[in-house]
Amino acid sequence: MISFRMGASALALALAAGFSASAMAVTTMRISVSIPQNSHQGVAIDTFAKEVEKRTEGRYKIQTFYSASLGAEREATEAVQLGTQELTFTSTGPIPNFVPEVKILDVPFLFRDYAHARAVLDGPIGQELLQKFDARGIKALAWGENGFRHMTNSKRPVNAPEDLKGLKMRTMENPVHVQAYKGFGIIPTPMAFSEVFTALQQGTVDGQENPLSVITSAKFDQVQKYLTLTGHVYSPCVFLMNKGAFDKLSAADKTAFLEAAKEGVKANRMRVDSDEKMAVADLRAKGMTVVDQVDKTRFQGALTPVYADFEKQFGKANLDRIRNYK
Numbered sequence: 165m166i167s168f169r170m171g172a173s174a175l176a177l178a179l180a181a182g183f184s185a186s187a188m189a190v191t192t193m194r195i196s197v198s199i200p201q202n203s204h205q206g207v208a209i210d211t212f213a214k215e216v217e218k219r220t221e222g223r224y225k226i227q228t229f230y231s232a233s234l235g236a237e238r239e240a241t242e243a244v245q246l247g248t249q250e251l252t253f254t255s256t257g258p259i260p261n262f263v264p265e266v267k268i269l270d271v272p273f274l275f276r277d278y279a280h281a282r283a284v285l286d287g288p289i290g291q292e293l294l295q296k297f298d299a300r301g302i303k304a305l306a307w308g309e310n311g312f313r314h315m316t317n318s319k320r321p322v323n324a325p326e327d328l329k330g331l332k333m334r335t336m337e338n339p340v341h342v343q344a345y346k347g348f349g350i351i352p353t354p355m356a357f358s359e360v361f362t363a364l365q366q367g368t369v370d371g372q373e374n375p376l377s378v379i380t381s382a383k384f385d386q387v388q389k390y391l392t393l394t395g396h397v398y399s400p401c402v403f404l405m406n407k408g409a410f411d412k413l414s415a416a417d418k419t420a421f422l423e424a425a426k427e428g429v430k431a432n433r434m435r436v437d438s439d440e441k442m443a444v445a446d447l448r449a450k451g452m453t454v455v456d457q458v459d460k461t462r463f464q465g466a467l468t469p470v471y472a473d474f475e476k477q478f479g480k481a482n483l484d485r486i487r488n489y490k
């Protein structure tokens with residue numbers, strides 16, 4: 165019996181036995197994230213790559229790219245749609261431009277906590293939304309996680325929504341966020357994540373908002389003094405693959421990719437959980453002033469007029485279906 169492992173000796177044996185070299189070919193694919201490898205997103209794609217190789221006996225090799233080295237999240241998603249890049253793991257920041265139905269997930273104060281968000285994304289609502297990518301040439305393999313977003317700035321401690329008035333904040337290129345943050349009185353400046361550190365450093369903007377996992381891995385403590393744990397919106401991530409590339413896989417390999425994405429999500433969420441435990445102490449030790457006692461109902465209240473519009477845009481029943489999901 166010949167063992168079909170990919171070692172050099174197995175390859176030599178296979179060739180000697182008359183198998184064509186192409187039957188043993190390795191297909192290389194690329195996956196990217198916009199933040200550093202040492203992060204909850206880095207661990208997601210590292211785990212995915214390892215699991216794909218394992219589950220396909222090395223027939224697929226996944227090359228991993230970090231810190232937007234192949235392009236920012238919007239460019240990466242475009243590249244996946246076009247097929248010039250096979251895979252990416254991205255936040256939903258730029259996704260409304262591609263799959264507008266996903267916008268609903270970016271509504272502030274929609275999710276109570278991590279358990280609620282994860283249950284919605286893993287349940288029927290999340291699965292329905294993953295299928296919406298198909299018609300746009302993208303196969304969405306699984307929902308992952310970026311985390312609950314918090315505000316940082318270089319001007320003043322933010323204790324109440326009034327303190328946000330007039331702050332110039334970088335936001336994601338996401339229409340739901342831009343609309344909501346105007347409701348806080350913030351002056352939103354949408355830009356790609358890859359430009360944020362420099363924009364904060366040079367004072368082009370006063371602040372930004374991101375989950376603790378991103379704030380720490382991007383070292384925003386070096387350019388921001390104040391952090392307030394507003395947790396104003398949950399930020400999902402998603403594993404995306406070019407649909408043509410996915411459709412070409414055998415049925416068994418499709419399962420391998422889907423299962424590998426699930427393993428990636430597990431590792432991703434575990435890292436978010438551990439970041440959440442350590443980040444505040446870590447950021448304080450690095451000199452940030454952290455407001456951790458936040459009256460969230462006041463921040464939520466500031467968005468009442470915006471919420472009226474969101475109910476029109478998304479339908480109250482659809483928002484309630486997410487809010488009330490158990």
Ligand code: EAX
Binds near residue numbers: 254357373399
């Ligand atoms: O995906 O753009 C953002 O603020 C995202 O949260 C960040 O790039 C991580």
